[in-house]
Amino acid sequence: xxxxxxxxxxxxxxxxxxxxxxxxxxxxxxxxxxxxxxxxxxxxxxxxxxxxxxxxxxxxxxxxxxxxxxxxxxxxxxxxxxxxxxxxxxxxxxxxxxxxxxxxxxxxxxxxxxxxxxxxxxxxxxxxxxxxxxxxxxxxxxxxxxxxxxxxxxxxxxxxxxxxxxxxxxxxxxxxxxxxxxxxxxxxxxxxxxxxxxxxxxxxxxxxxxxxxxxxxxxxxxxxxxxxxxxxxxxxxxxxxxxxxxxxxxxxxxxxxxxxxxxxxxxxxxxxxxxxxxxxxxxxxxxxxxxxxxxxxxxxxxxxxxxxxxxxxxxxxxx
Amino acid sequence: xxxxxxxxxxxxxxxxxxxxxxxxxxxxxxxxxxxxxxxxxxxxxxxxxxxxxxxxxxxxxxxxxxxxxxxxxxxxxxxxxxxxxxxxxxxxxxxxxxxxxxxxxxxxxxxxxxxxxxxxxxxxxxxxxxxxxxxxxxxxxxxxxxxxxxxxxxxxxxxxxxxxxxxxxxxxxxxxxxxxxxxxx
Amino acid sequence: xxxxxxxxxxxxxxxxxxxxxxxxxxxxxxxxxxxxxxxxxxxxxxxxxxxxxxxxxxxxxxxxxxxxxxxxxxxxxxxxxxxxxxxxxxxxxxxxxxxxxxxxxxxxxxxxxxxxxxxxxxxxxxxxxxxxxxxxxxxxxxxxxxxxxxxxxxxxxxxxxxxxxxxxxxxxxxxxxxxxxxxxxxxxxxxxxxxxxxxxxxxxxxxxxxxxxxxxxxxxxxxxxxxxxxxxxxxxxxxxxxxxxxxxxxxxxxxxxxxxxxxxxxxxxxxxxxxxxxxxxxxxxxxxxxxxxxxxxxxxxxxxxxxxxxxxxxxxxxxxxxxxxxxxxxxxxxxxxxxxxxxxxxxxxxxxxxxxxxxxxxxxxxxxxxxxxxxxxxxxxxxxxxxxxxxxxxxxxxxxxxxxxxxxxxxxxxxxxxxxxxxxxx
Numbered sequence: 001x002x003x004x005x006x007x008x009x010x011x012x013x014x015x016x017x018x019x020x021x022x023x024x025x026x027x028x029x030x031x032x033x034x035x036x037x038x039x040x041x042x043x044x045x046x047x048x049x050x051x052x053x054x055x056x057x058x059x060x061x062x063x064x065x066x067x068x069x070x071x072x073x074x075x076x077x078x079x080x081x082x083x084x085x086x087x088x089x090x091x092x093x094x095x096x097x098x099x100x101x102x103x104x105x106x107x108x109x110x111x112x113x114x115x116x117x118x119x120x121x122x123x124x125x126x127x128x129x130x131x132x133x134x135x136x137x138x139x140x141x142x143x144x145x146x147x148x149x150x151x152x153x154x155x156x157x158x159x160x161x162x163x164x165x166x167x168x169x170x171x172x173x174x175x176x177x178x179x180x181x182x183x184x185x186x187x188x189x190x191x192x193x194x195x196x197x198x199x200x201x202x203x204x205x206x207x208x209x210x211x212x213x214x215x216x217x218x219x220x221x222x223x224x225x226x227x228x229x230x231x232x233x234x235x236x237x238x239x240x241x242x243x244x245x246x247x248x249x250x251x252x253x254x255x256x257x258x259x260x261x262x263x264x265x266x267x268x269x270x271x272x273x274x275x276x277x278x279x280x281x282x283x284x285x286x287x288x289x290x291x292x293x294x295x296x297x298x299x300x301x302x303x304x305x306x307x308x309x310x311x312x313x314x315x316x317x318x319x
Numbered sequence: 320x321x322x323x324x325x326x327x328x329x330x331x332x333x334x335x336x337x338x339x340x341x342x343x344x345x346x347x348x349x350x351x352x353x354x355x356x357x358x359x360x361x362x363x364x365x366x367x368x369x370x371x372x373x374x375x376x377x378x379x380x381x382x383x384x385x386x387x388x389x390x391x392x393x394x395x396x397x398x399x400x401x402x403x404x405x406x407x408x409x410x411x412x413x414x415x416x417x418x419x420x421x422x423x424x425x426x427x428x429x430x431x432x433x434x435x436x437x438x439x440x441x442x443x444x445x446x447x448x449x450x451x452x453x454x455x456x457x458x459x460x461x462x463x464x465x466x467x468x469x470x471x472x473x474x475x476x477x478x479x480x481x482x483x484x485x486x487x488x489x490x491x492x493x494x495x496x497x498x499x500x501x502x503x504x
Numbered sequence: 505x506x507x508x509x510x511x512x513x514x515x516x517x518x519x520x521x522x523x524x525x526x527x528x529x530x531x532x533x534x535x536x537x538x539x540x541x542x543x544x545x546x547x548x549x550x551x552x553x554x555x556x557x558x559x560x561x562x563x564x565x566x567x568x569x570x571x572x573x574x575x576x577x578x579x580x581x582x583x584x585x586x587x588x589x590x591x592x593x594x595x596x597x598x599x600x601x602x603x604x605x606x607x608x609x610x611x612x613x614x615x616x617x618x619x620x621x622x623x624x625x626x627x628x629x630x631x632x633x634x635x636x637x638x639x640x641x642x643x644x645x646x647x648x649x650x651x652x653x654x655x656x657x658x659x660x661x662x663x664x665x666x667x668x669x670x671x672x673x674x675x676x677x678x679x680x681x682x683x684x685x686x687x688x689x690x691x692x693x694x695x696x697x698x699x700x701x702x703x704x705x706x707x708x709x710x711x712x713x714x715x716x717x718x719x720x721x722x723x724x725x726x727x728x729x730x731x732x733x734x735x736x737x738x739x740x741x742x743x744x745x746x747x748x749x750x751x752x753x754x755x756x757x758x759x760x761x762x763x764x765x766x767x768x769x770x771x772x773x774x775x776x777x778x779x780x781x782x783x784x785x786x787x788x789x790x791x792x793x794x795x796x797x798x799x800x801x802x803x804x805x806x807x808x809x810x811x812x813x814x815x816x817x818x819x820x821x822x823x824x825x826x827x828x829x830x831x832x833x834x835x836x837x838x839x840x841x842x843x844x845x846x847x848x849x850x851x852x853x854x855x856x857x858x859x860x861x862x863x864x865x866x867x868x869x870x871x872x873x874x875x876x877x878x879x880x881x882x883x884x885x886x887x888x889x890x891x892x893x894x895x896x897x898x899x900x901x902x903x904x905x906x907x908x909x910x911x912x913x914x915x916x917x918x919x920x921x922x923x924x925x926x927x928x929x930x
Contacts, residue, residue, distance in 0.1 A: 030398055033399065033400070034396065034400055036402060037383065037385070037386075037400045037401065037402040037403070039402075040402045040403060040404070041386070044405075044436060044437050045409075045410075045436065045437055045438050046435075046436035046437070048436065049386035049387065049433075049436070050386070050387060050432065051386045051387075051391055051396075079386075312386070312396050313395075313396055315391075315395075316391055316392075316394070316395025316396040317395055318393070318394070318395060
């Protein structure tokens, strides 16, 4: 019943990155600032620095995701770390080995850092609580709970294009209920001082008491997008049609899909973001995704720098 | 803070003038100037102003070296890292590297490594305001403002005030260990 | 054996006694309370000075994990844990593997439990075969084997026609029906209360309506079928209010609450503490407060431990995958006393909820200290606090949200049938 943030050590230094919730703004900004310096590295002849030479980073993906895993892999390699990819979905777990058994085995191979993705909320916390001091855990997505590096790269993108946070209106649109991205975005945005964060979704895709996270709830795009500076679209999984959350992707697109017409409700210089991979014609129209307000590709580029920043800050923390 | 008042330090403004004179004589040998963050960068800026009137040089370069340090495992990444900026093609460049204080040679080692990740320079030469000796790597400067022999436990701090004037002072290492941004020079 | 328990503060909620009285036990019965019987020569004297002497506790839900789930706990370990907690009679839910749906399984369990000479075990028979909610069990046969009530513990069955017929059939023989009110489709894949905490932590949620819809259906059926219903583990203020109304309308209904729900809320999940993964889920603070009031006004009949030992491996998993349940039979007394202290309720009132009232719910002659009753007693030190630690717990399961906490009330002696089955040093 102690409510200490398990990501921070007794000196309030970041030991693991598990969620954006409860992290002080100073730490979020330190990550963004460090990422700025790494953006330059990726523009050089040799896109690599020797910072994490000799460190072993294990990508533990209990849920398949080539895309996210690759960005972590690139980030680690640009820091000169040794990267090992384990697609656990098809190996040990099917043989009955528990999550922590797997972690223990890899820790015995002198792992310095785990990048974890798991379908269950809280999996990264469990691993972070279990590993010995000096091993760092980065949450690359746990269930519906958190995806902090995605949220941080989104903050980085917003700062690049809007410079400040304190004068923004931001809308997050889509399946908030099942979205770890949305939760991490909400905590990061409110911590960094965004005065108005909105969520826009049908009632079946909103968790209860979501307003307690500090957001304003809208059920229609017209009012939800009015005078918005930043639009953060979420991916809609096809399974939602089966689970009786929605009748069809067509009806969803009609009401919540981002079209140029709906986008015109937002400020003329509003930027459009998406964590990828996109479902064109479901949550976003191609004309918007490829339009001049879209910053979806820069998001991907910045994602590498953010992950380099997080890895190097964590690896550099003294035990 | 325990500032050593009993050791007399040279005036860095005078040392800087001497350094400018030395470099000026050889300026035709160089195509670019690169300062090492932060003191070396201040020096390089002033040096650039003084020299670029005489010879057309590439835009001034700046190296942060935070990602190349050899003490990362001990003290980690500094909270405020600055980006490196090398706004010219390093391949074939003849670079004059500038730092404030040269001691162990580790910062210069890191800087050379970083430069090579931008390309293959034709040559790198080193200028420093103060050489404290106590080298731990085979590195030497071609241009030196002054050589000083100081107790190892003292840290020589090079500063720039609001008017851009340079100053030097000594601190006990243990006093600055938490805020130390630079490698043992 | 004749035992003289002297100088203790005797609290017997059934008779309303709260006074310094001696108790005289001969063989397996209580002989007299207060005055010594003529020519009573004790073989053993228990000095209960500064201690409270009360009926042995009655717990409406203790899982022994037999048959089938012995890796979680053994009959021996959990029987030991029960008497260490002062519990002398308890019901065990039929959610074993296989479920208690056959007389042979029940007889075996009763026999094994009896051979240990510890607490009295009352298996709850499965209401439907395999607890699948499709076909009825042989309730009369199961009754002969030792089941006195029949239950469906894993949430309410989906088929209401089967439920209604099960109620009708049970009531034919006068058996009570014990139901855990949770509508399965509304609970779906949920693992935590549908509120701010689940939203923050991204945990699939169980709405309060999963409980209220179930209670509503059960009450409507109970009004049609003349049967006694016991609702196991009420968790919400709204659910409680429905029970209160039903009781006022004269529906034959009782309910219990787990000691966990009397103290904890979803906030205690903190950062995914898997020990807080219980069903029904820990609900909001206001629900918890309503449960406390419900206990006070008598809407809730009993506090139970809902004891569920889980092996460590099964809890060392992400919250939603971690096995459901908390160990608790050793905490029942302490958590009940803690509730009494926090709410400033008289001891006699709070002890009723773990002695005479659950005995009435279960329909057994226990939980009181009248002359002639079985000599099942719990003697405890109300002033002594103990720390809940892995080593302090006798249960094989160490999974409790209260680990590390100091709780009041240390059991000093437990007597079953006049035998001292547990004793601890001050």
